[in-house]
Amino acid sequence: MTEASGPSPPRLTAGQWFTRQIGRRRETSFALGLLIVLLVINVLLNPARFAPAAWGATIGLAAPLVAASIAATPAILGGRGGIDVSVGPLMGFANAIIVQALIADAGISSPLAVIPALLAVGVLAGALNGALAAFVRIQPIVATLGTYLLFSGLTLTIVPAPTGTVPPWIQSLSGQLSIVPLAALIIAWLAIKQLPYYDQLMAVGSDDRASYTAGVPVAWVRFLSYCLTGLFASVAGLLLTALIGSADPNVGGGFTLLSISAVALGGVSLAGGRGGLLAAVVGAADIFLLQSALTYFNVSTFVLQIAYGLILVASISLNGMTAMFERWIATR
Amino acid sequence: MIVRLSPTGRRVAGAILLAIALHVLGSILIDGYSSEFTVRSMLVLASLLGVASIGQTLVVLIGGIDLSTPFVIGFANVVAAQLYGDGMNFVLVCLMVGVLALVIGAVNGALSSTLAIHPLIVTLGVGTAIQGAVLLWTAGFPAGSAPETVTKFVSIGGHAGPLPVPWLVPSFLVVIAIISVVLARTPFGRRLYAVGSNPSAAPYALISPRVVWTTTYALSALFAAAAGVLLLGFTGSAYGDVGQPYLFQTIAAVVIGGTTLVGGRGGLIGTAAGALVLIEINTLLIGLGLSPAMVEAALGVLIIALVSLYGREPHVRATI
Numbered sequence: 001m002t003e004a005s006g007p008s009p010p011r012l013t014a015g016q017w018f019t020r021q022i023g024r025r026r027e028t029s030f031a032l033g034l035l036i037v038l039l040v041i042n043v044l045l046n047p048a049r050f051a052p053a054a055w056g057a058t059i060g061l062a063a064p065l066v067a068a069s070i071a072a073t074p075a076i077l078g079g080r081g082g083i084d085v086s087v088g089p090l091m092g093f094a095n096a097i098i099v100q101a102l103i104a105d106a107g108i109s110s111p112l113a114v115i116p117a118l119l120a121v122g123v124l125a126g127a128l129n130g131a132l133a134a135f136v137r138i139q140p141i142v143a144t145l146g147t148y149l150l151f152s153g154l155t156l157t158i159v160p161a162p163t164g165t166v167p168p169w170i171q172s173l174s175g176q177l178s179i180v181p182l183a184a185l186i187i188a189w190l191a192i193k194q195l196p197y198y199d200q201l202m203a204v205g206s207d208d209r210a211s212y213t214a215g216v217p218v219a220w221v222r223f224l225s226y227c228l229t230g231l232f233a234s235v236a237g238l239l240l241t242a243l244i245g246s247a248d249p250n251v252g253g254g255f256t257l258l259s260i261s262a263v264a265l266g267g268v269s270l271a272g273g274r275g276g277l278l279a280a281v282v283g284a285a286d287i288f289l290l291q292s293a294l295t296y297f298n299v300s301t302f303v304l305q306i307a308y309g310l311i312l313v314a315s316i317s318l319n320g321m322t323a324m325f326e327r328w329i330a331t332r
Numbered sequence: 333m334i335v336r337l338s339p340t341g342r343r344v345a346g347a348i349l350l351a352i353a354l355h356v357l358g359s360i361l362i363d364g365y366s367s368e369f370t371v372r373s374m375l376v377l378a379s380l381l382g383v384a385s386i387g388q389t390l391v392v393l394i395g396g397i398d399l400s401t402p403f404v405i406g407f408a409n410v411v412a413a414q415l416y417g418d419g420m421n422f423v424l425v426c427l428m429v430g431v432l433a434l435v436i437g438a439v440n441g442a443l444s445s446t447l448a449i450h451p452l453i454v455t456l457g458v459g460t461a462i463q464g465a466v467l468l469w470t471a472g473f474p475a476g477s478a479p480e481t482v483t484k485f486v487s488i489g490g491h492a493g494p495l496p497v498p499w500l501v502p503s504f505l506v507v508i509a510i511i512s513v514v515l516a517r518t519p520f521g522r523r524l525y526a527v528g529s530n531p532s533a534a535p536y537a538l539i540s541p542r543v544v545w546t547t548t549y550a551l552s553a554l555f556a557a558a559a560g561v562l563l564l565g566f567t568g569s570a571y572g573d574v575g576q577p578y579l580f581q582t583i584a585a586v587v588i589g590g591t592t593l594v595g596g597r598g599g600l601i602g603t604a605a606g607a608l609v610l611i612e613i614n615t616l617l618i619g620l621g622l623s624p625a626m627v628e629a630a631l632g633v634l635i636i637a638l639v640s641l642y643g644r645e646p647h648v649r650a651t652i
Contacts, residue, residue, distance in 0.1 A: 132636060132640070136644065137644045137645040137646075137647065138636065138639050138640055138643065138644060138645070139592070139593045139594075139639075139643070139645060141397075141583065141593060142584070142587045142635070142636075143639075145583065145584065145632075145635065146633065146636035146639075147636070148580070148632065149580075149628050149631050149632025149635070150628075150633055152628060152629075153625045153626060153627070153628035153629025153630070153631075153632065156624075156625030156628065157625045157629070208648050209651060209652045212648045212652065218648050257399075257456055260453070260456075261453060264450065264452075264453045265453075271450070300468065302467040302468035303468060304464070305463060306460075306461045306464035306468065307464075308460060309456075309457045309458065309460030309461030309462070310457070310461045312453065312460070313443065313453075313457035316454065316457070317449065319449070320443075320447025320448055324448075
């Protein structure tokens, strides 16, 4: 055995060493720590909800937000202001399509027909956002704000008021089978990570000009990121439908800001190029567990809202302070 | 004489022409679209949206965004009504609301710039907490009303001296003019544009981005609070969610008015035109007999169509 030759690895600064010890992404490690604390608090407060027998229902309760956060991620990763504020209304639109257009009007309720139709709606909606943001080059927040209004207007036209029922297979997605759609999303993401596309997306998000000069088709990469966001958002819409068991035009919109908060909390950089599925899921789980713990104390929803806002700001600020501290250490 | 306009100037001119074109279109399509009452109410609504959008414009100019606007509007609306209803002097009420709003905004700006956190998240979190606090204070049922002066100030039927519009409209135009001059001619204004154009170069010109961010966000919250108090006079009673439509509408007004979200380019005259364009579109769609749901959908499509006409970003290859 000979020792490996070549230059010895560079000495790490204290800051780099610190980062390496606690994980690859400091922000996500922080959110992960918060997750563990919140999980312990929740299990102590409410053992029944977190007992293995109730896992299906609990995951079903968290699933729409988790899926919405996974959906919000690809567009943000693309960088240069990439963001999709239409995720929430698209979930509501998917909800209306499933319950009213497919099941009630067309009488189609087989999963083999509903799921492909739903995914197609999601991809098409995402493609619309992507075309506007990447090819027409409208600032993403404005383009998706336009489709935000479009999707919520269409949803209200299809379903003016809460209505409808869902078949048993959809109901089961908020119970025993709640893990299946989430697992599908995770597998899809892991598959995408194996593709050259993933590296291109992260490269474009980090530095689109360098990527462009290196021959990466920047506009197409961004376009596809919105398609992915739309696709995942339609799955989130299915999970939302399973949870509420009907069509409701008013529940989708709220998921936009929640999902963006979740991904930021989890450590997806809103500047693009950094973060991923783990960050989105952990951030969403944080917010869900926070709400769940606060609800247990039976405080008014007003207190819940204050606490939620303050904890969001406090945890993001702590993250920022840690980053500043690390930069300070690195200059020592 | 040929007037050469900068790209920003072209966008502002585009927004103004668009507002005029929409009005002509409305007058052709809809009977009574140019009636005195319709024009008056559109001007009042556009001014209300305009006041809320002043702050959003300033914040966008420095490269930020303020999602706390609707929450601060609701906060000012409810707190002003409640305090005035408790018998407090209205001038004192306005002072208190104004100072509180400045503090809220300063927290937004200072946190985002000092800790390098995306303002989207900070303003959203602070705004959510503020709204919760107001709801908690009033137990969800705000009471109180606006004094007669404010109601008259914004009333659609009001008169500003010889002008057939309430004082709100000329006052808004004067405020816009003053701030435009401040932006163009004072050190504060130049600092604002400098930070927006290049935040990392600004410190070399001895400009502290932190100070600029803190003051600008404080101003943004102040104008949102002003809009909240004016809306109290307009609707007559306090309502915590009165600002909700303004979340995206202020951003849309800013962008239609030619201010780019990357910062450093744009101004308030465009925003005023953008607010007018939004109100014209809304009135036109309702006048055409569309359902509220279809109005919303069509508004979305039209915002996209308008911005794609003159608000497009450069291609990557143009930025290298």
